[in-house]
Amino acid sequence: MTATPSSFRFDNSYARELPGFYVAWEGTKVPEPELVLFNRPLAEDLGLDPDTLETADGAAIFAGVTHPEGASPLAQVYAGHQFGGFSPQLGDGRALLLGEVIDTHGRRRDIQLKGSGPTPFSRGGDGKAVIGPVLREYIIGEAMNALGIPTTRALAAVTTGEMVYREGPKPGAVLTRVAASHLRVGTFQYFAARGETDKVRQLADYAISRHDPDLAGAPDRFLKLFRRITERQAELVARWLLVGFVHGVMNTDNTTISGETIDYGPCAFIDAYDPEAVFSSIDHGGRYAFARQPRIAQWNLARLAEALLPLIAPDDQDKAVDLASTELARFPEVYTAYWRGGMRAKLGLETEEEGDQALVETLLAAMAEQNVDYTLFFRSLGTAATGSPDELRALFADPAAFDPWFAQWRQRLAGEGLAPDVVRTRMDRVNPLYIPRNHKVEEALAAAETGDFGPVRKLLEVLKTPFTERPDCEAYTRPAPASFGPYRTFCGT
Numbered sequence: 001m002t003a004t005p006s007s008f009r010f011d012n013s014y015a016r017e018l019p020g021f022y023v024a025w026e027g028t029k030v031p032e033p034e035l036v037l038f039n040r041p042l043a044e045d046l047g048l049d050p051d052t053l054e055t056a057d058g059a060a061i062f063a064g065v066t067h068p069e070g071a072s073p074l075a076q077v078y079a080g081h082q083f084g085g086f087s088p089q090l091g092d093g094r095a096l097l098l099g100e101v102i103d104t105h106g107r108r109r110d111i112q113l114k115g116s117g118p119t120p121f122s123r124g125g126d127g128k129a130v131i132g133p134v135l136r137e138y139i140i141g142e143a144m145n146a147l148g149i150p151t152t153r154a155l156a157a158v159t160t161g162e163m164v165y166r167e168g169p170k171p172g173a174v175l176t177r178v179a180a181s182h183l184r185v186g187t188f189q190y191f192a193a194r195g196e197t198d199k200v201r202q203l204a205d206y207a208i209s210r211h212d213p214d215l216a217g218a219p220d221r222f223l224k225l226f227r228r229i230t231e232r233q234a235e236l237v238a239r240w241l242l243v244g245f246v247h248g249v250m251n252t253d254n255t256t257i258s259g260e261t262i263d264y265g266p267c268a269f270i271d272a273y274d275p276e277a278v279f280s281s282i283d284h285g286g287r288y289a290f291a292r293q294p295r296i297a298q299w300n301l302a303r304l305a306e307a308l309l310p311l312i313a314p315d316d317q318d319k320a321v322d323l324a325s326t327e328l329a330r331f332p333e334v335y336t337a338y339w340r341g342g343m344r345a346k347l348g349l350e351t352e353e354e355g356d357q358a359l360v361e362t363l364l365a366a367m368a369e370q371n372v373d374y375t376l377f378f379r380s381l382g383t384a385a386t387g388s389p390d391e392l393r394a395l396f397a398d399p400a401a402f403d404p405w406f407a408q409w410r411q412r413l414a415g416e417g418l419a420p421d422v423v424r425t426r427m428d429r430v431n432p433l434y435i436p437r438n439h440k441v442e443e444a445l446a447a448a449e450t451g452d453f454g455p456v457r458k459l460l461e462v463l464k465t466p467f468t469e470r471p472d473c474e475a476y477t478r479p480a481p482a483s484f485g486p487y488r489t490f491c492g493t
């Protein structure tokens with residue numbers, strides 16, 4: 001496949017330092033690659049030349065038809081627990097890591113194609129993607145970034161000019177994804193399951209050099225690496241719950257070492273608050289329900305701990321188990337600290353008091369009982385801090401459960417001694433007005449399947465500034481109409 005000159009300045013450490021952890025591979029040629037979405041601000045942040053890439057040559061690169069000069073396209077291997085069952089070999093079945101660049105902030109970033117054709121890890125699949133799931137990942141990833149949540153991001157989306165069969169013919173597409181790395185819990189599991197301790201050590205040292213370089217060379221670096229990953233995952237999942245996000249498929253191969261959200265398949269945002277909310281069509285038992293995500297994150301980290309045990313105390317496995325178990329047991333405390341701090345901010349509170357947990361639990365119980373919209377409630381609460389609670393009360397079918405809570409909250413807020421307008425400003429900075437409402441996402445994706453990308457672009461534009469009210473965007477604040485029905489999502493890619 002011909003290399004194309006471009007503005008990419010690759011420094012491909014994964015390909016260079018980890019032979020045996022991947023298979024060198026190239027994308028499949030497609031008939032008519034067309035660039036339909038391009039993230040110019042991200043391209044500039046990566047130190048790329050947007051004018052060079054926002055062209056037909058760029059579309060060919062983003063489709064995997066050609067690769068840019070200096071790329072080392074490869075498919076990474078990994079394993080993973082999927083819905084609790086272990087698959088000893090998964091890997092990039094439809095993805096290619098083009099290489100790594102150092103961005104304008106000095107950060108190393110992966111650039112990966114998703115949907116570029118079959119690889120040795122495709123397990124009989126065609127390795128391709130269709131336009132709906134590609135655009136879903138583009139939209140949700142950019143929304144999460146705007147919300148301040150660590151995430152992989154989309155650099156580009158192209159259509160391929162061919163039809164791909166997924167319950168019928170769909171327009172083919174490829175996503176270009178940017179990540180701090182694509183190292184996963186499952187990457188460690190792959191080599192640990194084969195008893196290849198030297199490769200687990202090699203991978204762990206690579207992860208340290210990439211994500212936690214201050215730990216390099218320390219005798220206890222592998223235990224400290226596990227601690228860092230645990231803390232990153234605790235904070236990440238707390239942030240998910242604070243905005244009402246359900247990942248939908250928290251397998252260990254979708255759990256990153258970097259602490260970024262990855263793989264937006266059957267994901268969704270809740271409308272009405274429901275701790276048992278499940279949207280994935282394949283999560284029949286509710287394993288990855290909204291409120292169960294912290295527990296699953298800890299379970300996934302336990303699988304990482306198992307892979308790292310031979311490194312933590314090589315000569316004393318009982319000691320290794322004790323050390324790893326102590327770190328793992330910290331997860332609920334670390335998670336709860338992040339979540340409680342976030343909830344206090346959502347309620348406009350700066351200080352911490354003993355009754356705050358009960359204040360939050362009483363509120364969430366009332367919201368769940370009366371199907372109160374999660375996003376609208378917290379946004380309206382900021383308004384109520386400066387005036388009438390009527391708008392807020394209207395969200396409850398029976399405000400009798402809300403009124404005593406509101407009085408208690410106002411009393412708690414008064415103890416902070418802040419002016420109401422200051423409180424509202426602070427609350428509006430953390431309580432978004434615009435999230436990717438599921439019905440608006442589906443509307444945009446349906447239009448895109450017919451070749452109309454206007455609704456996708458409009459949705460992306462609104463989601464860029466989720467905390468700032470904009471004129472003529474009220475439709476993006478409303479929950480789904482009753483006619484939308486129960487929402488189900490599919491893995492797609």
